[in-house]
Structures are given as C-alpha cells and as structure tokens.
C-alpha cells in the first residue's frame with residue numbers, strides 16, 4: 001500500500017476540500033459577532049455522500065436552509081464579523097457538544113445516515129479535529145482578541161428552522177433562543193414584536209441548553225458575553241429576496257439595539 005495514500009485516507013478532509021471556517025468582515029467594527037454553525041452543507045470528499053441521495057443532502061437535516069444568504073448580508077449591513085462553518089451538520093454538528101450522540105447523527109428526523117453508522121472513535125475524533133475544533137477555536141481566538149482590545153462584543157448565533165417538523169407545522173416567523181442572558185433576548189423579543197407583522201417565538205422552536213447546544217453556552221455564556229440565538233423559518237429565506245428582506249430587517253433592529261446597549265457594553 002502506498003503510505004502517502006494511506007495517510008490521505010486517514011483524514012476526513014481530502015486535498016481538494018476547503019477549510020471549514022468561512023469568515024466575512026473580520027475587520028468590522030460592529031459590536032456584533034455573528035456565528036453560523038449550520039451555514040454550509042459540504043461533505044468532505046473522502047466521505048462520499050454519507051450514503052444519502054442528493055434529495056436528502058439539500059434538506060434541513062443537512063444545514064440551515066437560507067441562513068448563509070441572510071448571515072452574509074447582515075454581516076455586510078452591520079460591518080459585523082461573521083464566522084461560519086462550511087460542512088454539513090450531518091458530518092459533525094457544530095452546535096452540539098461532541099460527546100453527545102447527535103453530534104454525529106445516525107438518525108436525523110426520519111432519515112438514517114448510513115455513513116455515520118458504526119463510526120469508529122478514531123473517525124469521530126478526526127471529524128472533530130478537522131471540522132469542529134478549527135471552527136470553535138477560531139471563534140474562541142476572535143473573542144480573546146476582541147476582549148484584549150476592549151472591543152464590545154455581542155454574540156449572535158444565526159440559525160434557521162424547518163417550517164414543518166415531524167409532521168407538525170410551526171407558526172413562528174422568527175424566534176430568539178437563549179438561556180442565561182437577561183440583556184439581549186428581552187430587547188430582541190420586544191423589537192421583533194413591535195414589527196407588528198411577525199409571530200415571534202420566545203425560546204421557540206427550541207430553547208438553548210448546555211446538553212443540546214454548544215455555541216451559546218460555550219462562547220456566549222461562559223465568556224460572559226451578551227448573547228442570543230436567532231432562528232428564522234426556512235420558507236421565508238429560501239430565496240434571495242427573502243434573505244435580503246430579513247437581513248435588512250435584522251440590521252435595522254440590531255442597529256437600534258446597539259445604540260441602546262452601547263453605554264452598558266464593556267469588553
């Protein structure tokens with residue numbers, strides 16, 4: 001066996017696979033730091049299609065449909081640093097603690113992920129080392145640098161949710177997701193409700209928890225940052241016009257919140 005080839009196949013990212021971390025406006029001056037745990041749906045070439053047809057790999061089980069287009073536009077409107085992850089959450093979920101079963105799911109909603117079944121500890125550790133760790137280490141080091149520079153920092157984790165889950169229709173247009181932060185979520189909720197045309201979820205369709213989430217507890221709460229997750233319903237941001245409208249709306253709302261919070265923000 002060619003030893004170079006053996007080395008190559010031991011890695012989850014092949015030679016032609018891109019780096020997992022995508023960034024935009026890294027030099028932006030906005031206090032908002034945006035994250036996109038489920039931004040992309042790439043699969044590393046050595047993993048093939050994980051045993052799934054293309055029709056499954058474009059569904060919400062693979063990524064947060066529409067959020068990439070909202071996140072990039074919002075980052076540009078605000079001049080806010082966006083850090084996002086390009087690989088599918090079916091490869092490794094960047095918003096799950098790596099020790100829990102759904103980190104590398106063998107079942108997502110009703111779909112069995114054959115390529116994840118019977119995965120060895122080494123293969124799971126490789127996915128973590130090559131995808132999960134670089135993404136979270138980058139967020140960590142950016143927060144370190146911002147705190148060191150006394151740059152005010154408000155963490156916003158951007159997600160989107162499927163309009164129907166397990167046969168149940170979800171009424172919310174947008175939801176805030178939070179746990180321990182008492183500063184940003186109430187401001188965000190009241191601003192979203194004041195829009196007048198939105199059904200706003202308060203910790204809906206999910207609440208944040210230490211066991212089921214990673215970005216908010218680890219980068220927001222443990223670092224003492226003002227933070228919230230934002231979840232937008234996927235059918236509203238499936239096309240560019242929806243993505244543009246939601247990015248504009250959120251930029252306006254977050255801009256007003258920034259003005260209100262600015263005197264209290266300490267780095």
Ligand SMILES: [Zn+2]
Nearest residue numbers: 038064159160
């Ligand atoms: Zn998500």
